Amino acid sequence: MSEKIQIEGLYKIFGPNPKKGLELSKKGLSKQEILEKTGMTVGVQDANFTIDEGEIFVIMGLSGSGKSTIVRMFNRLIKPTAGNVLVDGQNVTTMTHDELVSFRLHNMSMVFQSFALLPNLTVLENAAFGLELAQVDKKKRNERAGLALAQVGLEGWEDSLPAQLSGGMQQRVGLARALAVDPAILLMDEAFSALDPLIRTEMQDELINLQEKQKRTVVFISHDLDEALRIGDRIAIMEGGRVVQVGTPEDILQNPADDYVRAFFRGVDPTNVISAGDIVRDVYPTIIKTKDGSLRTTHELLSQKDRSYGYVLDSQRRFLGLVSTESLTKAIEENTGKASLDKAYIKDATAVNMDDSMQDILPEVASRNWPIPVVNENNVYKGVVSKYSFLKTLHRADQAVA
Numbered sequence: 001m002s003e004k005i006q007i008e009g010l011y012k013i014f015g016p017n018p019k020k021g022l023e024l025s026k027k028g029l030s031k032q033e034i035l036e037k038t039g040m041t042v043g044v045q046d047a048n049f050t051i052d053e054g055e056i057f058v059i060m061g062l063s064g065s066g067k068s069t070i071v072r073m074f075n076r077l078i079k080p081t082a083g084n085v086l087v088d089g090q091n092v093t094t095m096t097h098d099e100l101v102s103f104r105l106h107n108m109s110m111v112f113q114s115f116a117l118l119p120n121l122t123v124l125e126n127a128a129f130g131l132e133l134a135q136v137d138k139k140k141r142n143e144r145a146g147l148a149l150a151q152v153g154l155e156g157w158e159d160s161l162p163a164q165l166s167g168g169m170q171q172r173v174g175l176a177r178a179l180a181v182d183p184a185i186l187l188m189d190e191a192f193s194a195l196d197p198l199i200r201t202e203m204q205d206e207l208i209n210l211q212e213k214q215k216r217t218v219v220f221i222s223h224d225l226d227e228a229l230r231i232g233d234r235i236a237i238m239e240g241g242r243v244v245q246v247g248t249p250e251d252i253l254q255n256p257a258d259d260y261v262r263a264f265f266r267g268v269d270p271t272n273v274i275s276a277g278d279i280v281r282d283v284y285p286t287i288i289k290t291k292d293g294s295l296r297t298t299h300e301l302l303s304q305k306d307r308s309y310g311y312v313l314d315s316q317r318r319f320l321g322l323v324s325t326e327s328l329t330k331a332i333e334e335n336t337g338k339a340s341l342d343k344a345y346i347k348d349a350t351a352v353n354m355d356d357s358m359q360d361i362l363p364e365v366a367s368r369n370w371p372i373p374v375v376n377e378n379n380v381y382k383g384v385v386s387k388y389s390f391l392k393t394l395h396r397a398d399q400a401v402a
């Protein structure tokens with residue numbers, strides 16, 4: 001995966017003497033100490049991380065922790081006090097005014113919590129607004145805005161006025177306006193926070209769907225953990241202007257950096273967050289099924305590796321079933337001489353998917369004697385989840401946020 005946005009030593013100090021605040025921040029003083037000593041407010045201090053192309057990157061933290069400030073430095077709505085923001089290697093912090101205008105129009109769109117629609121323009125005109133600013137001619141911009149509205153499920157509403165739409169629909173217009181300019185990066189500032197819970201979940205699904213089709217880079221500010229866990233590929237957690245941890249939800253849940261992060265994650269059910277793919281291990285023998293696959297060889301293989309189970313795959317490593325020393329011994333006894341693997345493997349053994357959560361796979365793990373095979377979307381075998389690794393992960397996650 002390639003890096004889309006690089007944040008290097010980024011600071012924003014608000015107030016008349018940011019240099020003084022910066023100096024103290026670099027010495028390690030906290031936001032509170034700097035405020036007390038100088039009256040300057042630290043917005044963001046010493047942020048360093050990268051955002052990969054195509055990921056949904058959620059920035060989370062309590063109110064005032066610096067989420068909006070950091071994201072507004074990405075498109076330089078706020079000018080950093082120090083540090084760099086690189087997008088595709090281009091330094092946004094040093095762009096001239098004209099470069100910046102063009103960069104904002106073509107590379108980044110922003111969706112706000114307050115839908116920011118113009119009340120006297122139609123839905124179509126609102127959706128086309130960003131394109132109008134980019135001086136795209138009317139025919140083309142209406143065409144692109146129409147397509148964007150269709151993408152967010154608002155076909156047929158083009159001629160309505162915003163006031164005729166529900167809150168959820170108005171936010172869809174906000175999203176369509178951002179999508180119409182076809183930006184590589186979408187910045188979403190608490191974009192779904194004003195929506196009621198059901199509509200909010202619907203919009204999150206919509207975003208995930210769009211993302212599957214178009215793979216933009218999405219930076220999403222949220223103060224809501226459920227939302228972050230639902231949509232985020234990775235999450236950055238901010239406290240007092242600092243980015244205290246960046247990682248996948250599973251990483252953070254299993255190894256929270258400090259008590260602040262731990263407090264965020266307290267109450268989260270790890271079985272919803274950690275997936276089979278996070279705990280899969282490829283430690284059991286695999287047997288590629290051939291026409292004349294011998295039972296004895298398979299039996300020897302299992303004994304050699306001191307395992308009671310082996311997983312049978314086709315030549316493309318797709319999962320077919322599993323064998324046990326028990327089923328092999330039985331088949332060898334019953335079919336002396338001409339026994340083949342076909343006679344011995346359990347063909348209806350269920351495999352679970354890499355994306356299935358621990359919650360999803362729990363019934364399977366609990367009800368079988370064998371470690372549960374895990375496959376990808378093409379049914380290719382990736383390894384197993386054993387009862388032991390399942391319980392160990394659960395225990396570790398419980399301890400981590402306790």
Ligand SMILES: Nc1ncnc2c1ncn2[C@@H]1O[C@H](COP(=O)(O)OP(=O)(O)OP(=O)(O)O)[C@@H](O)[C@H]1O
Nearest residue numbers: 014041042043062063064065066067068069070223
């Ligand atoms: N223009 C400004 N002038 C002075 N201080 C500011 C300014 N903008 C933000 N701040 C301060 O910077 C800090 C970070 O604010 P920011 O809005 O980025 O936080 P946030 O995490 O987005 O909060 P919220 O969730 O409430 O939106 C806060 O202490 C805030 O008061």
